[in-house]
Amino acid sequence: MTPDLFGETAPPGLAYLPGFALAEEAALIGAALGVAAAAPLRVMSTPGGKKMSVAATNCGAAGWVSDARGYRYERRDPLTSLPWPAMPGLFLTLAQAAAAQAGFAGFNPDACLINCYEPGAKMALHQDKDEADLTAPIVSISLGLPAVFLWGGANRSDKPARLPLHSGDVVVWGGATRLNFHGIAPLPSGHHPPLGAARLNLTFRRALRA
DNA sequence: CAGTCTCA
DNA sequence: TTAA
Numbered sequence: 122m123t124p125d126l127f128g129e130t131a132p133p134g135l136a137y138l139p140g141f142a143l144a145e146e147a148a149l150i151g152a153a154l155g156v157a158a159a160a161p162l163r164v165m166s167t168p169g170g171k172k173m174s175v176a177a178t179n180c181g182a183a184g185w186v187s188d189a190r191g192y193r194y195e196r197r198d199p200l201t202s203l204p205w206p207a208m209p210g211l212f213l214t215l216a217q218a219a220a221a222q223a224g225f226a227g228f229n230p231d232a233c234l235i236n237c238y239e240p241g242a243k244m245a246l247h248q249d250k251d252e253a254d255l256t257a258p259i260v261s262i263s264l265g266l267p268a269v270f271l272w273g274g275a276n277r278s279d280k281p282a283r284l285p286l287h288s289g290d291v292v293v294w295g296g297a298t299r300l301n302f303h304g305i306a307p308l309p310s311g312h313h314p315p316l317g318a319a320r321l322n323l324t325f326r327r328a329l330r331a
Numbered sequence: 332c333a334g335t336c337t338c339a
Numbered sequence: 340t341t342a343a
Contacts, residue, residue: 171336187335236335247335277334278342304335 132272132282134298136223142215142262143289150264150315152209153235153323156180159206160198162237168192174242181208182231183328185251192251194232194328208233215291216260216325223293225258232328238268238320240310246273246281246302249326257327258295264288264323265316266308273302288313 131137142149162176165187179185183194184205197204212233220228232252236244249259263286270292273281279302286292294301305322312318 165335167336168333169336171334173335175335177335185335187333191332192335244335245337247333249335280341 129284132284134294134301135272135284136293137284138219138222138291138293139287140289141219141222141291142264145211145215146264146289147315148211149215149262149323150321152211153264153321156206156209156235157237160184160203161200162235163200174238175244176237178235179233180206180212180235181233181328184232185234185326185328194251194253212323212325215262216323219260219262219291219293220258220295220325223258223260223295225293225295228257228260228325228327229331230257230260230325230327232326234324234326236322236324238266238305238308238322240266240308240318242305243307244305246271246277246304248300248302249324250300252326252328253330254327255299256295257331258293258299260325261292262323262325263290264321265313266311266318266320268308268320269306271304271306273304275301277302
């Protein structure tokens with residue numbers, strides 16, 4: 122456990138970078154909304170047929186998709202059959218800088234999943250394991266309303282730590298904890314000036330073989 | 332294939 | 340909140 126400047130404690134195996142992206146908050150939100158203008162936010166279904174509580178879209182060479190056929194990465198948006206929008210340069214720059222700061226130099230993400238949470242939306246504990254390259258880390262940037270990040274272990278039964286995430290915070294994990302279970306507790310209601318009553322999460326991954 | 336969900 |  123390493124204490125940080127804001128008094129929060131990063132759980133083992135997780136790099137916690139509070140405020141790392143705060144200076145670029147407005148530009149990141151603008152870029153994310155630009156992606157959503159071309160590849161609309163949509164509610165995906167799990168393979169079991171249940172709707173997720175977040176709305177999602179993607180940018181980059183590959184995008185994460187879930188439907189009755191399963192979880193996978195697709196090079197094109199199933200909604201428009203167009204390639205996903207290009208990853209904004211600012212996204213790539215920040216994701217690489219955060220990864221480097223966390224000890225993962227050379228991170229070259231090709232996928233950015235954008236999840237939009239409205240109050241009540243959540244993400245149950247899960248593993249990110251649909252990527253072809255599990256040697257690359259996961260970089261997650263929070264924007265808008267604060268949320269509680271659930272940081273579990275290698276087994277679903279491991280009790281997760283709870284870490285508050287605010288707009289501009291970045292978390293990074295990889296290596297030995299690359300497949301750790303994680304999630305987001307139900308989003309409390311609130312209002313964030315640039316974004317309104319919502320939280321956006323940008324998750325960067327190397328989805329295709331490096 | 333699926334627990335990125337829902338309910339006990 | 341935790342287990343299943």
